Amino acid sequence: MGESQEQFAIRVRDLVVGFGRQTVLDHLSLDVRRGEILGLVGASGGGKSVLMRTIIGLIPRQGGTIEVTGRPIGGRTEGAATTWGILFQQGALFSSLTVRQNIQFPLRENLVLSQELMDEIAIAKLEMVGLRAQDADKYPAELSGGMTKRVALARALALDPPILFLDEPTSGLDPIAAGDFDALIATLQKTLGFTVFMVTHDLASLTTVCDRVAALADGKIVAIGPMRDLLQSEHPWVRAYFHGKRSQMLQHEMR
Amino acid sequence: MNSEPLLLATPSGEELKLCPEGPWIAANVSMLETLSRSVGADVDQSRAVTLDMSGVSALDTLGAWVLEKLSRRASSSGRSTEFIGVADHFSGLMDEVRQVNRHTPLPTPAPNPVLLRLNDLGKSTVGAREDITIFLQMLGALCMAVIGVLRRPRSLRLTSLIYQLYRIGWQAIPIVVLITFLIGAIIAQQGFFHFRRFGAESYTVDMVGILVLRELGVLIVAIMVAGRSGSAYTAELGSMKMREEIDALSTMGLDPVHVLILPRVAALVIALPILAFIGSIAALYGGGLVAQFYGGMAPAIYIARLHEAISVTHFEVGILKAPFMALVIGVVACSEGLRVKGSAESLGRQTTTSVVKSIFLVIVLDGMFAIFFASIGM
Numbered sequence: 001m002g003e004s005q006e007q008f009a010i011r012v013r014d015l016v017v018g019f020g021r022q023t024v025l026d027h028l029s030l031d032v033r034r035g036e037i038l039g040l041v042g043a044s045g046g047g048k049s050v051l052m053r054t055i056i057g058l059i060p061r062q063g064g065t066i067e068v069t070g071r072p073i074g075g076r077t078e079g080a081a082t083t084w085g086i087l088f089q090q091g092a093l094f095s096s097l098t099v100r101q102n103i104q105f106p107l108r109e110n111l112v113l114s115q116e117l118m119d120e121i122a123i124a125k126l127e128m129v130g131l132r133a134q135d136a137d138k139y140p141a142e143l144s145g146g147m148t149k150r151v152a153l154a155r156a157l158a159l160d161p162p163i164l165f166l167d168e169p170t171s172g173l174d175p176i177a178a179g180d181f182d183a184l185i186a187t188l189q190k191t192l193g194f195t196v197f198m199v200t201h202d203l204a205s206l207t208t209v210c211d212r213v214a215a216l217a218d219g220k221i222v223a224i225g226p227m228r229d230l231l232q233s234e235h236p237w238v239r240a241y242f243h244g245k246r247s248q249m250l251q252h253e254m255r
Numbered sequence: 256m257n258s259e260p261l262l263l264a265t266p267s268g269e270e271l272k273l274c275p276e277g278p279w280i281a282a283n284v285s286m287l288e289t290l291s292r293s294v295g296a297d298v299d300q301s302r303a304v305t306l307d308m309s310g311v312s313a314l315d316t317l318g319a320w321v322l323e324k325l326s327r328r329a330s331s332s333g334r335s336t337e338f339i340g341v342a343d344h345f346s347g348l349m350d351e352v353r354q355v356n357r358h359t360p361l362p363t364p365a366p367n368p369v370l371l372r373l374n375d376l377g378k379s380t381v382g383a384r385e386d387i388t389i390f391l392q393m394l395g396a397l398c399m400a401v402i403g404v405l406r407r408p409r410s411l412r413l414t415s416l417i418y419q420l421y422r423i424g425w426q427a428i429p430i431v432v433l434i435t436f437l438i439g440a441i442i443a444q445q446g447f448f449h450f451r452r453f454g455a456e457s458y459t460v461d462m463v464g465i466l467v468l469r470e471l472g473v474l475i476v477a478i479m480v481a482g483r484s485g486s487a488y489t490a491e492l493g494s495m496k497m498r499e500e501i502d503a504l505s506t507m508g509l510d511p512v513h514v515l516i517l518p519r520v521a522a523l524v525i526a527l528p529i530l531a532f533i534g535s536i537a538a539l540y541g542g543g544l545v546a547q548f549y550g551g552m553a554p555a556i557y558i559a560r561l562h563e564a565i566s567v568t569h570f571e572v573g574i575l576k577a578p579f580m581a582l583v584i585g586v587v588a589c590s591e592g593l594r595v596k597g598s599a600e601s602l603g604r605q606t607t608t609s610v611v612k613s614i615f616l617v618i619v620l621d622g623m624f625a626i627f628f629a630s631i632g633m
Binding site: 082096107110113114117120121123124125127133141159160191192193 | 280281282284285288315316317320321324344347348351352354355356596597598599600601
């Protein structure tokens with residue numbers, strides 16, 4: 001137990017999740033190692049987001065266990081902010097608060113600290129994600145797509161959580177912005193040493209930043225390992241995913 | 256490993272050695288703030304400051320920033336500062352923190368309150384002009400759409416018009432009947448209660464009849480329609496605008512005014528007089544019931560008095576106003592809907608504006624009609 005606590009950030013065992021009669025996740029097991037960047041791929045509507053939302057407690061599970069940093073996860077989300085940060089696909093910034101207030105929100109709700117320090121931390125986080133202090137007083141509606149993602153990342157990292165969940169972080173960004181964002185995540189991960197669980201379709205992200213990639217098909221993890229291993233996988237869906245025309249073209253051009 | 260953070264300050268001569276120990280993490284933030292404040296005076300008095308990080312067991316951005324702030328406080332007044340014993344896995348974080356908060360933007364000076372008020376006043380004046388322009392533009396666009404329909408009657412969106420009539424006319428009947436019934440009953444009760452003192456109870460019927468037919472019936476119904484259907488129009492068109500549906504229509508060569516707004520406004524213009532009529536009748540009925548059970552007036556007498564008291568003119572005055580009120584409500588609701596911008600917040604704000612503005616305009620219009628009808632002797 002002690003060892004697993006050290007080694008794994010997230011352990012999912014025999015997870016069953018369904019809606020009505022439809023089973024989305026069927027006895028799924030997955031380990032995320034501490035300090036790695038894990039990419040999760042799967043068909044659209046195949047349960048990637050469901051898996052992520054189940055781990056963070058937004059969707060009730062029908063069976064199985066989930067351990068996060070060695071502690072089993074119940075239905076509660078109390079204290080969740082200190083355990084993980086989540087970057088939602090659309091950013092999910094609070095539209096009535098400024099950028100600064102958005103980043104300060106988790107600090108204000110979880111800690112007792114002076115306004116001065118809170119302001120400094122908010123600006124520090126903002127600069128760490130590559131934005132300028134001048135952006136702090138803007139409202140989410142005034143931000144571009146890439147900036148929204150960066151502010152959402154800053155908010156997710158406000159409390160330096162050990163685990164960071166990213167839901168399609170590069171979707172809707174142009175290739176340059178997406179590449180920058182990938183590099184930013186890799187840099188911050190190195191600096192702050194958190195674990196990243198990333199749901200993505202972006203083959204470039206998978207190849208460049210992910211330490212391991214897990215493929216979700218038919219409600220199970222059908223392949224997991226470094227990108228190199230997944231490209232060798234014999235599973236028909238994984239083959240189709242990585243060796244389809246689009247993927248081949250991208251991989252060819254990346255070489 | 257210490258469970259609490261510590262900060263040991265050892266002055267040696269003019270040098271100060273600071274040894275942070277234990278977990279310097281966000282969870283201990285209040286202790287960290289106290290610790291860094293407590294050594295502040297020592298830092299100011301010393302010549303050189305050394306921060307020995309070897310005792311730190313855990314560090315996150317917040318802890319690193321508190322330490323960095325101490326070191327900046329020292330170096331800002333020309334003292335030499337140095338970090339030693341930074342563990343390898345913390346060095347990346349310390350380097351990162353050293354980069355941040357270097358360019359604090361100048362705090363914006365607090366604006367002069369008088370100027371601020373004047374600024375607001377100026378802005379709302381310009382805003383009022385803009386509101387009028389938008390109202391007239393929408394009215395003009397609607398006129399063009401009506402002319403287009405008159406030229407080619409087949410281009411009228413009949414399905415849409417019927418559907419809107421069903422929604423804002425037919426479905427509104429129960430609530431309109433209920434509210435106007437109650438209003439009529441309340442007016443009649445007040446009339447009987449107060450007129451009884453002068454022995455002028457029978458004039459209650461005159462009051463109910465004239466008030467309901469000339470003013471209240473149409474006004475209450477118009478206000479209800481503005482709240483019920485005007486807000487729905489604004490929210491619908493606003494969310495269509497947000498999801499670029501209106502842009503999609505335009506790119507397909509269709510005029511949004513023709514497709515979306517004309518059927519809606521036309522439905523209002525048709526439905527509001529009908530609703531006002533139904534509402535007035537319900538109010539008269541409510542008054543009649545109160546007359547019977549509270550005022551002790553037999554229904555036959557109530558009807559007879561009503562017959563004497565009111566004429567077709569009263570009814571005409573009321574019902575003539577209805578289409579104009581409907582037009583105002585429709586134009587305001589649709590133009591506010593098209594002013595919605597990207598965020599959900601703006602949708603809410605525009606819907607509120609639409610309802611407030613259309614109710615205000617309906618009442619202003621009613622006042623203008625009152626003056627007009629009085630001066631032509633109706």
